[in-house]
Amino acid sequence: MSVAEKAKRSVKRKRKPKILAVINDACTGCGGSPICVTECPVENCMFEVQNPDAPFFNRVDVDPLLCIGCKKCTSKGPMDTYLEGCPWDAIDMIPLEEYESTYGELPY
Numbered sequence: 001m002s003v004a005e006k007a008k009r010s011v012k013r014k015r016k017p018k019i020l021a022v023i024n025d026a027c028t029g030c031g032g033s034p035i036c037v038t039e040c041p042v043e044n045c046m047f048e049v050q051n052p053d054a055p056f057f058n059r060v061d062v063d064p065l066l067c068i069g070c071k072k073c074t075s076k077g078p079m080d081t082y083l084e085g086c087p088w089d090a091i092d093m094i095p096l097e098e099y100e101s102t103y104g105e106l107p108y
Contacts, residue, residue, distance in 0.1 A: 017069030019093045021062045027090035029058035036073035042066050
């Protein structure tokens with residue numbers, strides 16, 4: 001999904017965050033129960049998609065227009081336990097400038 005398509009379905013946030021969550025190729029979708037999706041405070045920011053490398057499994061994707069850079073996807077676990085990152089190291093928190101230089105400038 002392109003940034004323009006995501007902009008159409010996203011709700012405008014107040015400002016751009018300093019960092020954004022980006023899912024890397026290590027994502028396993030946590031067997032259909034990804035805690036990062038559950039712990040994200042922004043509705044529809046993190047969602048499951050089919051893994052193109054393993055079609056029978058899902059992985060997680062992040063809407064960059066909804067991500068607020070709060071890091072809860074990497075720090076909160078089941079029953080309010082504290083995680084030091086995704087158990088699979090599949091979530092990278094990258095600076096906004098780095099994201100925009102790779103994927104293009106976000107509209108807001």
